[in-house]
Structures are given as structure tokens and as C-alpha cells.
């Protein structure tokens with residue numbers, strides 16, 4: 093048991109509560125180590141400072157309070173000089189990465205202040221320096237990053253309604269920038285990227301503050317969603333001309349024209365601000381970034397945050413899990429690079445038909461050539477994360493295991509090239525050639541590094557024999573000394589006649605002669621006692637001590653030499669980082685396409701024909717996730733036909749090109765409901781007189797749980813997958829390229845912004861009506877259900893009418909308002925479809941078949957019965973329904989219309 097030490101005079105006068113804030117204290121009242129701690133902390137007031145003390149990284153004062161709370165560690169205290177006790181908590185030095193990762197995931201920045209000299213030889217206070225600054229967006233360490241996810245650092249520059257955005261993943265080197273003129277777009281872009289940290293320029297004095305997700309500040313512009321980490325940066329680092337200069341210097345170019353951002357001042361400003369931050373945080377390492385790429389948001393299919401969420405691309409809506417998401421069903425990649433690329437592709441689907449076809453051609457070749465696909469997947473499995481490994485080499489943070497993994501992967505490249513020699517498709521052809529220097533480098537690394545090196549770089553055992561004569565010579569001398577120690581044991585056993593005598597070693601006491609206590613009286617006179625244990629006495633002799641000193645020095649020199657050879661190799665790899673990353677991009681793409689081909693074969697997907705028209709023509713489509721989640725053969729396929737190119741659109745195009753066209757082509761048609769139902773509204777819109785081959789808008793009705801939402805999402809997912817380049821779950825498909833996909837599916841209260849379910853629904857609907865075009869695909873599920881029935885029906889009617897006539901977006905509108913079926917008789921580009929059920933006397937059977945025509949019942953009460961509502965409630969609901977059906981005006985109207 094540890095006996096508490098008697099307090100010194102200073103301690104007994106000190107306040108009982110330990111000091112938990114070092115900002116206001118007199119530093120001169122601190123002992124030297126704490127004084128140094130406070131000085132370092134003053135330079136990094138917004139980060140948690142982990143300060144190396146022996147075998148621990150300690151935190152003190154306010155940081156100790158935070159760290160103990162966040163990591164659930166015991167908060168203790170320690171005497172800190174005249175000031176008295178200081179709050180303290182710490183983590184073992186070998187586990188710092190694990191604890192730091194937890195802190196960073198919680199949105200903190202961490203500064204590591206390590207010992208930079210050997211404590212054993214230090215004169216006075218051990219020298220310590222800041223060796224790393226870790227923030228959520230600037231991580232490079234393998235253990236801190238998720239292999240299948242990019243870790244983006246973003247920077248924004250906002251000027252009134254205009255904005256610039258730059259983002260980089262410093263672990264993979266991607267660096268991109270864009271500019272726009274609508275702040276809502278910036279919000280959506282941030283939501284798409286899900287950055288780990290966003291830099292915001294500010295004039296406020298509190299530069300450096302890191303706001304954790306959910307924390308608010310007047311300095312964070314309102315358009316930036318609160319769920320991210322924001323770091324305030326000085327405005328000066330975002331100054332456009334300085335930013336421009338910084339980019340020019342970094343990439344050694346004359347102008348930014350080649351990057352496509354010479355005329356995008358806000359994009360340049362954000363990119364410059366981002367670069368400066370990387371330089372500030374990565375003090376010792378020069379992070380290799382790829383050249384800046386500029387993009388426009390409109391270069392890709394636009395999916396807003398709600399749509400990505402509703403289509404459950406990366407996680408499910410219900411519980412936010414990966415299992416059950418689209419990527420769960422489709423990710424058959426075998427490398428971390430491929431898995432990240434797949435995610436990126438889904439967040440930026442293509443508009444360019446040629447680009448889509450290039451991906452399709454590759455998948456097709458891999459589908460047709462199954463042995464190639466199989467061999468390729470086998471080979472890719474042996475390739476490590478070249479993208480991140482080369483980044484770590486370039487920034488000087490790679491360890492020897494990283495370089496061995498790099499070497500093994502680079503040595504697979506010739507095999508990869510041989511495998512694809514005969515291939516025709518674009519993505520495989522790029523693998524046919526790779527720079528020969530990479531293979532040579534792979535050979536060199538394999539020849540020089542041992543097969544399984546340790547993680548630490550300063551403990552030797554990194555370099556193979558025969559690489560450096562100097563190294564070999566030192567190893568030989570060290571070996572001799574170690575042999576001397578072994579012989580010394582044998583000799584001493586013989587000399588003393590103690591057969592159990594042993595020569596041992598530990599880090600604290602060095603070499604010693606161990607003798608059991610029973611034989612202690614037999615030790616020779618020249619043995620000097622070193623340590624007494626329960627059953628053992630430990631001794632040394634002057635000659636053993638001398639040998640120990642020699643061994644220590646030899647080891648130190650040897651390790652240093654190995655380290656130097658290693659860092660030379662690492663620098664050489666770093667110089668090839670760009671070339672390695674080019675290869676890794678090609679490998680990642682091939683991996684994604686191989687995975688798509690694999691899914692296509694095993695799930696029976698087809699190659700969709702991508703056309704320039706507006707049609708969405710799917711024969712026997714399936715929902716890729718639902719079909720995987722239910723027993724094979726149980727999913728009922730359904731077809732979809734919407735959005736043919738009507739002649740009116742052609743004449744509109746001609747008008748746009750300057751040809752004649754008159755309003756005469758338009759007429760008010762079918763403005764009365766076809767039935768004589770005066771309860772239903774007429775339309776105020778005009779439609780082209782020409783006949784539509786396919787409807788633009790489908791009203792989809794059907795009972796609860798019949799499969800409406802599933803069908804709706806299935807169409808969205810098929811379109812999305814097709815624009816990513818994947819094959820799709822259908823018998824066949826002919827799809828026009830969409831500019832945007834919108835979904836409005838089952839809203840939930842947005843408690844964070846204080847919006848009700850209905851307001852969320854209306855906001856989302858307004859967004860769709862304000863941005864959709866005839867090229868968009870709009871999927872609406874139960875619009876208007878969050879308010880009173882008649883308000884809801886009226887809104888649903890007006891929204892459907894507006895989409896079909898004013899916007900003419902391809903739309904599927906699932907609803908329980910059967911009254912909307914009337915629209916089809918008023919508007920020629922609207923059609924009714926229903927999901928069918930079979931009605932038996934005592935129950936209904938879900939057929940999940942989508943067929944022409946409108947449903948007239950929702951069987952909601954039946955759904956309630958199946959869900960287990962008490963029979964008395966079901967009975968009462970039936971009575972109420974009968975009453976409503978008899979007396980509701982709309983119901984009366986509908987009855988009249990069917991009778992007439």
C-alpha cells in the first residue's frame with residue numbers, strides 16, 4: 093500500500109482544491125516543469141495539451157478536467173510549486189494514439205509535447221517540444237483514420253451571397269476547390285462532404301477557437317450546418333492575392349489557369365486559407381498534396397442532403413447503420429482505396445454519358461470475363477492502401493511496416509499489368525502501364541528492409557544485413573560484446589561453482605549477476621551488490637559494468653544508423669508520392685468496377701442504356717437493398733415508364749434556338765375533371781396540345797405496407813446507380829440522364845432547428861418546386877400528410893399539378909389521397925398506378941405489384957390490426973370510417989362520379 097507522504101510546508105499551506113485554470117496564475121509560483129507546461133499551453137490555448145512525463149502523457153489544469161470528463165479518467169492532482177496542487181490526469185505514453193483518437197472524435201484538437209532528450213542523461217529539466225498538432229481534419233496516423241472513409245478538411249470564404257470552398261484529405265492528397273453564388277449550395281456541399289473540420293475566416297480576436305459539433309457562435313455563418321467542427325482562422329490567411337501566391341509557390345506554377353481557378357477568387361481564397369492551416373499544423377512534415385482541381389457543382393448529378401439520406405446511400409434512415417444501406421448492398425471492393433472511391437462516386441454521380449459508358453464498358457468486360465474478374469479481385473486483395481501509405485511517406489510519418497506494405501503492393505504492379513494486357517475497356521487499359529521506377533523502388537525496399545520490422549523506428553532491427561558495411565561492422569562489434577556477456581555467465585558459473593548463477597538484463601538496472609539468496613554467501617569478493625529481491629541477490633562487477641556501457645553506446649549508434657538508412661528510404665518513397673497516387677487512383681477505380689461487376693453477376697443486374705432523352709424506362713426493376721434483405725425470389729419486380737420526350741419540348745428547344753414557335757401550340761386542355769365531379773378542382777395550367785407517349789407524373793396509390801415507398805426508392809436508386817456507371821437491378825433499362833434527383837420521404841421532426849414535421853415537409857417540398865427541372869427525377873411520398881386532411885389533400889393536389897404542368901419533372905407521387913387519381917383525367921401527362929393486394933374475406937394479401945389504375949382503399953385499419961391494435965379500437969375505427977365515407981363531401985363527390 094502506498095503511504096501518503098508528509099506534506100511539505102508549502103503544501104500544507106496550499107488550498108485544498110487543486111488549481112484547474114492556468115490562465116490567470118502567476119507563472120513564477122510554479123515549479124520549472126509546470127512553468128514550461130503553461131508556456132506551451134499559452135501558445136496553444138484552444139487545444140488540449142498532452143505533456144510527456146516519464147511513462148505518461150499528462151494533462152494539467154483545465155485540460156485535465158476536460159480530459160478526465162471526456163475519457164472518464166480519474167482526476168487527481170499534484171504539487172506544482174508555490175501555487176499548491178494542480179489538477180492532473182494522464183494516459184500511458186504507449187496508448188496516446190488511442191486516447192487522442194477519442195478526443196479528436198469528440199471534436200478537440202490535441203497538441204503533443206514530447207520529451208526530445210533521454211531523461212536518463214538530461215541535465216536538469218528534461219527537454220520537451222511540441223512534436224505534433226492533431227486536429228480532426230489533419231490526421232495522418234493510420235489508427236486514427238477510417239480506412240473506408242475520406243477525412244476531409246474544408247475551408248470556406250463567403251462574400252455576401254457568394255462563396256468559395258476548398259477541401260483536402262491530407263491522408264490521400266486530394267485537394268479541390270469550387271465557387272458558387274447561392275449559400276444554400278454551400279450548405280449542401282458541406283453536407284455532401286461531411287468534413288471532419290471546417291476553417292472559417294474571422295475578424296474576431298478569438299482566432300484558433302475550435303467549435304465542436306453542435307456548439308454555436310456568432311462567428312460561424314448561419315449557412316454552415318451545426319453538425320460539424322469549425323475552426324476560426326484569421327482573415328489574413330484567406331486574403332485572395334496572398335492565397336494565390338501561396339498556391340503558385342506550393343505547386344510551382346506560374347498562374348492558376350491550369351487549375352481552372354484563375355477567375356474564382358473565393359475558391360482561391362479558401363484554398364489558400366486551407367494550405368496555411370495545413371502548414372501551421374503539420375510543422376515538421378511537408379504534406380504531399382495533389383495539384384488543386386477546380387470543379388463546378390453542376391458538373392455532377394445533384395443530390396441534396398435529404399435525398400442522399402432518404403435513398404439511404406451510406407446509412408439507413410431508421411438507425412443510421414451501414415447495414416441496410418445502398419453501399420452495404422453494393423460495396424464488393426477489396427481495397428480501402430476502392431471503398432473510399434465507391435463512396436465518392438456515389439456522392440458525385442456523372443452527367444456525362446461518355447463517362448458513364450466508359451465505366452459500363454469496363455463492368456461489361458469484367459462480367460463477361462469471369463476468370464479475369466476473379467484473378468483481378470484476388471490480386472487487388474494483396475494491395476495495401478497505397479494512397480495513404482505514400483502520403484505518410486511523403487509527410488515523414490510512415491514507419492517501417494508502412495514501407496514494407498508499400499513495397500509488397502508495388503511489387504504486385506507488374507502482375508497487375510500482365511493480367512490486364514489483353515483488356516479493351518478504358519479503366520482496365522490504364523492499368524497496363526505504370527512507371528517502372530515504382531517496381532524498382534519496391535525491389536529496393538524489399539531488399540533493404542527486414543520482413544517484419546517493429547513499429548518503433550528507434551529500436552533497431554529495421555535494415556537487413558549486407559546493406560551498409562558500416563552497419564554490418566557495428567552489428568558485428570555488438571554481437572561480440574553480447575557474446576562476451578554470454579561467455580561471462582559460463583565462466584562465472586565455473587569460477588563460483590554456483591550452477592544457478594545467471595546474467596540478466598533489464599532497462600532500469602542494466603546487466604546484473606543473479607544469485608539465489610541461499611547461495612549469497614558463496615559470491616566472490618569482487619561482486620558488488622546491486623539489488624536485493626525476495627529470493628535473489630543481484631550483483632555486478634566492474635568489467636560487466638564496463639561492457640554494459642560499451643553495449644549501450646554500440647546499440648545507440650547502431651539504432652541511429654538504421655534510422656538514418658530508413659529515413660533515406662522514406663524520403664525516396666515520398667518523392668514518388670505523386671506517381672504512387674496516380675497508380676492508386678487507377679487501382680481504386682478498377683476495384684470499384686470489379687465490385688460492380690461482381691454484384692451484377694451474382695444479383696442479376698443489367699447494363700442500362702443511357703440516352704440523352706428524358707425517358708426512364710425500367711423493365712422489372714428491383715430495390716437493390718430490399719431484395720437482398722428478403723429470401724431469394726421473394727422480391728416482386730416492377731416496371732416503370734415515365735418521361736418521354738414530348739413534341740412540345742422539341743418545339744420549345746427550337747424556339748430557344750431562334751426558330752418560330754407560337755403560343756398557339758399550347759392550349760388549355762382537359763381543364764375539367766373527366767368525371768362530372770364538381771367537388772374536385774379544375775386546373776389553371778396550360779399544357780402542350782401534343783400527346784405524351786409516356787406520363788411525366790405517376791400518382792401511385794395502394795394500401796399501407798403494399799410497397800409504394802419501396803417502389804419509389806427503387807426508381808431513384810436505379811437512376812442513381814446508372815449515373816454512377818453501375819449496372820442496375822432490372823431486366824432491362826433505358827434511362828435519360830437526370831440533372832437532379834429529389835426525394836421527399838417520410839419527414840421527421842427536426843428538433844435541432846425547432847421545425848415541426850409539417851414544416852420540414854413543406855421546406856423540402858418548396859426546395860423541390862423551386863429547383864426541379866424537366867430533367868429532374870422527383871420522388872414524393874405522402875406529401876401533405878402532416879396536417880389536416882383537407883389542407884393536406886389541397887397541397888398535394890396543387891404540388892402534383894405544378895410538377896406535371898409547370899415543371900414537367902419526371903415524378904412519382906405516392907399518396908393515400910385517392911382523390912389525386914382524378915388528375916390523370918385532367919392532365920394528359922399524368923397516369924395512375926397502384927400497388928395491388930388481394931382481398932380475402934378475413935385478410936388481405938400483399939402482391940407488391942405495381943399496375944395501371946388507381947387504388948380506392950388504403951386498408952389502413954387492416955394494417956392497424958396486423959400491427960396489434962386492440963380489437964375494440966379496430967372495431968370503432970371501422971364504424972368511424974363508415975360514417976366518414978357517408979358524409980364527407982369529397983367522398984360524396986367521388987361516389988357520384990363513379991355512378992354517372
Ligand SMILES: Nc1ncnc2c1ncn2[C@@H]1O[C@H](COP(=O)(O)OP(=O)(O)OP(=O)(O)O)[C@@H](O)[C@H]1O
Nearest residue numbers: 726727728729795796797798799800801802803940
Ligand atoms: N416489390 C416488392 N417485393 C417484395 N416485397 C416488397 C416489395 N415492395 C415492398 N415490399 C415489402 O413490403 C414492405 C412495405 O413496403 P413499403 O414501406 O414500401 O410500403 P408502403 O406502401 O410505402 O406503406 P405505407 O403506405 O404504409 O408507407 C417493405 O418493407 C418490403 O419488405
